Amino acid sequence: MIARRRADEIAAALSADGLILRGGFNFATSETPPHGPSVAPAKSVLLVGQAGAAPWPHFLRWRDRQPQTIANPLDTWSREVIGAVAEKFGARAVSPSDRPYLPFQQWAMRAEGLRPSPLGILMHPQYGLWHAYRGALLFEDEIAAPEAHASIHLCDACVAKPCLKSCPVDAYSADGFAHQACLAHVRGSKGEPCRGGGCLDRNACPYGTAHRYPPEVQAFHMTAFAGL
Template sequence: MKAALEAHHLEILGGFHAEDDPALPKGARTLLLIGPSEPGFWPHFTAQPEWQDGQPDPMDRWSRRVIGRLACDLGAKALFPFGGPPYHPFYQWALRSGRAWASPVQLLVHETQGLFFSARGALALKERVELPAPGARPCDACAQPCADACPAGALTPAAYNVSECHSFLDSGAGEGCLSQGCAVRRACPVSQSYARMEVQSAYHMRQFHR
């Protein structure tokens, strides 16, 4: 499965075992969270037909095609973070994986991708497959720069004020967040060690703030 994912610049972000979980398809015994693998994800994705055709939501359409096909090949079921409400509980699933945690600002922080954690889909498998051992929450040994990195004061340990974030992005002062990605997500040393390109963050910020 690793090789099949690598061909699409995807990787397993984490997973967990389940029995009779009502949030999962009937009979699912393992849930794997799937997300971009760096370096090279953005050049790979932008060469795909969903980006090239100029139609809306290229990332979601690509995710459905690629992760949906992987699921068919594996006899599994593909689940996606978008397409709601209602939404599949990706945040809770990430916590259950033991490889992502709630950061001081509540955004998920992943063992290797930091605050740039973002799932493109999940695979619900009928088999119980081996999973890597849970990692250690990086925040416990960190000076926590994420806590006061938001220049608008919109995302802090106290709350995420979505409308304050949008107002700041509308003012000229929000240009850094729009072109390089959310300053809170960028402040994390684990995010910085992960080779995500700014142009990819800029695309997601445009989707969030359109």
């Protein structure tokens, strides 16, 4: 079993690059989990991610040593960092971009008791929308930590819903995310505020603002989203 001490050691190893453990759980016997570090099914998973922009300086130092043509640099960095921790602690590292896709959103809600915001990003009671999941560690033994219970969902108490009123092209609505409309705007002549400072709807959320990503971090993600 992954005892508290071992989990603390894993967290300490991740913290060297600004990453944190984001909860975890044991798979039920009725589930069909992905395999662990061997061909045996995993028995538990620990989610790995970030709160705020803590990994950014670590990523930039790594990025400066890489070829400028490297594809998907943040994903590559995350895989490298989490993969090294997985090897050290006898786990299998997986990523949200792995194919076939693993149910990271469902894992995250189960691990931390979170629910989606109107933008689809999980709303965290402390970090608001300013957090992310970068990968997960799959183990072939169980973890000692109990499964999370649902926490307060801040969106339920938010009457004004400014996150649905700030986008110039109304990309988010009850009908879902208008991907093409958003993409065309960000790439267009009027999209500089979004390209340079991030999603206006996301920035309008009143929660977790102390953890908001700096403009350069948001610009990096928006540039990647738009393929610029």
